[in-house]
Amino acid sequence: MALPRLLARWLKDPPPPYAFELSEAGIAAAQTGRPPRLSFTALEPDVISVSPLRDNVLRPETLLAQVRALVPADGSRRKRRAALILPDYAVRVTVLDFDSFPSNPSEQLSLIRFRMKRSVPFDLDSAALSYYPQPDGHGGKRVEAVVAVAPLEIITRYEWPFRQAGFQPGWLTTSALAALELLxxxxxxxxxxxxxxxxxxxxxxxxxxxxxxxxxxxxxxxxxxxxxxxxxxxxxxxxxxxxxxxxxxxxxxxxxxxxxxxxxxxxxxxxxxLTAPHGAPGEFDAGLHGYLESLKES
CATH class of the missing domain: 3.30.420.40 (ATPase, nucleotide binding domain)
Incomplete structure (x- = not known):
């Protein structure tokens, strides 16, 4: 399947050279070369606490220190592009079905926001929302859209340590959405x-x-x-x-x-x-393995 992209800020560029999957247990990281190099760094129990409603990153400075230790600065002033894979429970993901779906992107977004407004326990106006239309596969007008939404504060708190460490996190998804590439x-x-x-x-x-x-x-x-x-x-x-x-x-x-x-x-x-070409996907890196598998299609 085509990998659903959450908050993608670039679509046509080459894949970023770094990818990180975050969990309460730690950071799974990969440099996306051929072959990719994977690693895992454990976090103390109270650095990240995953929730769909409140701040997840409880100790941002500690997380920043771990990111800097994991991938030291290369001396360049240019931001290093990175993919971030967030915990499943931090982002609300749902599939909405539409008997007909407008072709205009702004009309699509308005329709999706209308459908989602009463189904999430936070303000959509201060949320990050991304969607991925899926045709029904039978040549009809029916569309099923994968929608991912989270409070913007949660997203920015996950991004902040990476930005401070010299990364540009321009591509975000969730662990399970990425892991679907392995099916x-x-x-x-x-x-x-x-x-x-x-x-x-x-x-x-x-x-x-x-x-x-x-x-x-x-x-x-x-x-x-x-x-x-x-x-x-x-x-x-x-x-x-x-x-x-x-x-x-x-x-x-x-x-x-x-x-x-x-x-x-x-x-x-x-x-x-579940299996993957670069090792057995585990509890804290399945999304990273799925993301690496998706690069074969790039």
């Missing part, structure tokens, strides 16, 4: 992704995003995860008319294979670990 482009698939206390579920049908949910877990158990997957499976059967081919799991560590086996027995579709 097959054909067929019906479900991404089941865990990052700390957040479970993200995404349904991809023939490369088109149909459903996206980021859920704060009350407790990390197989039963709770399955409890969120049951309504997702029901949605797929009801709205898409078939069962998913595969569940792709990421972020469960040593529990991955036992959880795959248990989910297969409970739900039916094949369950398997």
């Amino acid at each position: 097959p482009g054909a067929g019906l698939h479900v991404l089941v992704k865990r990052t700390g206390r957040i479970l993200t579920l995404a349904v991809l049908s023939a490369g088109v995003l149909k459903l996206f949910r980021a859920i704060e877990l009350a407790e990390y158990t197989s039963q709770e995860i399955a409890g969120h997957l049951y309504p997702t499976a029901a949605y797929i059967e009801d709205q898409l008319g078939s069962a998913p081919e595969s569940l792709w799991l990421c972020g469960f560590g040593a529990d991955t294979l036992p959880l795959c086996q248990w989910l297969e027995s409970e739900l039916g579709p094949r369950a398997q670990p």
Whole structure:
């Protein structure tokens, strides 16, 4: 699928030479050469606290120090371009369907803002919003738009340490949106992704995003995860008319294979670990792996 872009400020330039994925646990980083060089730097527990409503970066100076230590300044006065991959729970992502969709971008934005206004618990006028129209694939007028929105204050607080460290973060997305690049482009698939206390579920049908949910877990158990997957499976059967081919799991560590086996027995579709060309995507770097995979299309 084409990777949805959140707040993209450039679209035709070459990809940035640096990419960073942020989480409460740390910073996953890559220099996007061939082959890319990946690393991970742990953060203290109270540097980032992910929320869709309030400041996420609680200790910006500490985060700045970590960014500077991770990629020291190169002596150039020119800003280094970077992609930032934000936590799933920091950004509201949804799929809106339209029977018809205007061709004028300003009319598109007005329509999307109207639809979103009552569904988010913050002021859209002070929010960053990006959308990605997806044609229905059948030649009709129906459009499903992937919409990503977050309070602007949350976005700017994530960007600030990188700007201070000499980066230009001109390309932003979320971890799960980027990780969708690792799923097959054909067929019906479900991404089941865990990052700390957040479970993200995404349904991809023939490369088109149909459903996206980021859920704060009350407790990390197989039963709770399955409890969120049951309504997702029901949605797929009801709205898409078939069962998913595969569940792709990421972020469960040593529990991955036992959880795959248990989910297969409970739900039916094949369950398997998410994979990537540059190593196994983990709890805190799946988006980075997906982003690197997307560069093959650039």
